[in-house]
Amino acid sequence: MAKKIILLVEDNPDDEMLTLRAFKKKKIEYDIIVAHDGAEALDFFSGKGIFEGRDVKQLPSIILLDLKLPKVDGLEVLKHLRANEATKLVPVIILTTSSEQQDILSSYNLGGNSFIRKPVDFDKFIYAVEQIGLYWLFLNEPPVSDSSTKG
Secondary structure, three states: OOOEEEEEEEOHHHHHHHHHHHHHHHOOOOOEEEOOOOHHHHHHHOOOOOOOOOOOOOOOOEEEEEEOOOOOHHHHHHHHHOOOOOOOOOOOEEEOOOOHHHHHHHHHHHOOOOEEOOOOHHHHHHHHHHHHHHHHHHHOOOOOHHHHHHH
């Protein structure tokens, strides 16, 4: 059985490090794959670019998606994910510095599952990421896809 994965779409190296540290601290034993911009996130799902040869049938358990990304912004990534039959039910948690009401509305309107503003305080950031992991990976009951019920 393939190891479960989390896709972190984050262009800020400090936030990436903090997120990885929080998951490690809570001993959440998933492979965490990082896409550093929106184009890399889309490449992850199509098996292109740095993700060439990846088994595109293996989807992440959750996606942590920043909105303010280079190349392709987070809302465009979310729009693409929700338009794709294979990825439309994967939980997408928006984890961003934005507190703009329009970003919140757009995120939910495009099918985001949760919108969390990144805390500026180090300890609060770690706590927020830990709580995301605990809820979305252990408490939340995701739908079973057709492909996972076959075979």
